[in-house]
Amino acid sequence: MKTDIILAGVGGQGVLSIAAIIARGAVKAGLRTRQSEVHGMAQRGGAVLAHLRVADSPIHSDLTPQGAADLIIAMEPLESLRYLRWLSPHGAVVTAAEPFRNIDPYPDLHLIIKTIESLPSSRIIHAEALAKAAGFPKAVNMVMVGAAFPFLPIPREQLEAAIDDSFSTKDPAVAAANRKAFALAVSAAGGGGTKAS
Numbered sequence: 001m002k003t004d005i006i007l008a009g010v011g012g013q014g015v016l017s018i019a020a021i022i023a024r025g026a027v028k029a030g031l032r033t034r035q036s037e038v039h040g041m042a043q044r045g046g047a048v049l050a051h052l053r054v055a056d057s058p059i060h061s062d063l064t065p066q067g068a069a070d071l072i073i074a075m076e077p078l079e080s081l082r083y084l085r086w087l088s089p090h091g092a093v094v095t096a097a098e099p100f101r102n103i104d105p106y107p108d109l110h111l112i113i114k115t116i117e118s119l120p121s122s123r124i125i126h127a128e129a130l131a132k133a134a135g136f137p138k139a140v141n142m143v144m145v146g147a148a149f150p151f152l153p154i155p156r157e158q159l160e161a162a163i164d165d166s167f168s169t170k171d172p173a174v175a176a177a178n179r180k181a182f183a184l185a186v187s188a189a190g191g192g193g194t195k196a197s
Contacts, residue, residue: 001031002055003153004064006086009075010100011046014141017166018073019050021145024162025154026054036062049083054153071151073144076100077112077124084119092121094148096140098128123147123189130184136177146185156186 005022009015016037023033037050051064069087074080074095087093093116099109116122127143134143142163149156163182167175 001153002053002057002059003071003151004069004088005052005054006064006069006072006083007050007052007074008072008079008083009048010079010102011048013048013075013100015048015050015075018141018145019052021142021159021162021166022052022054022148022152022154024165025152025159028158028161029154031056031153032059034059034062047079047082071148073148075127075141075144077109077116078107080116081112087119090120092123092151093119094123094125094144094151096127096144097124098126125185125188127185130188131181134177134181134184136174136181139178139181142178142181143185146182147189149182149186150189 007015007019019035023035026033032055034053035050051062053059053064064086066085067088070091072080072083072087072091072093074093076099077095077097078099080093080095095116099106113124116124125143125147127140128137130143131137131139145159149159160179160182163178164175167178
């Protein structure tokens with residue numbers, strides 16, 4: 001079993017936190033992981049890209065080859081399109097619906113959404129609304145972990161444990177809100193289970 005993931009967004013959106021949670025959950029599930037990341041020139045607003053590879057056997061490279069990604073997780077719609085050349089013909093795109101308008105003019109959002117919806121497998125999630133429903137608007141990145149869950153080869157309990165570990169040193173209310181954001185997104189995404197190998 002091998003799952004190659006591209007994570008995309010802009011600085012400040014929590015892309016690397018998503019990669020860390022998924023990687024930690026994978027390790028808890030007894031899987032191997034390799035990760036590579038590229039930060040934009042600006043701390044906030046610049047492009048952030050992470051490659052995350054998860055497998056049950058040795059992984060020899062940190063980078064996902066173009067055309068081989070099983071999943072793209074994007075924190076905003078335009079960034080999901082930027083990396084489509086990495087997506088496998090059978091891969092899926094999971095993106096937040098809300099744009100991050102860090103360029104002017106931002107391309108036509110309607111056309112971006114239409115392009116994403118035309119892909120063989122895609123999911124567009126209203127991440128900000130779910131994070132607010134969880135009581136913690138900053139938990140958008142945990143919403144995205146939950147939205148991507150049906151495509152991940154990691155049991156739900158291992159991802160939840162990874163979220164707990166990551167926020168255990170913070171206010172217990174913050175940890176609870178992040179778990180709730182994850183759970184709301186899993187429900188919104190149709191529940192699902194781990195991806196078949």
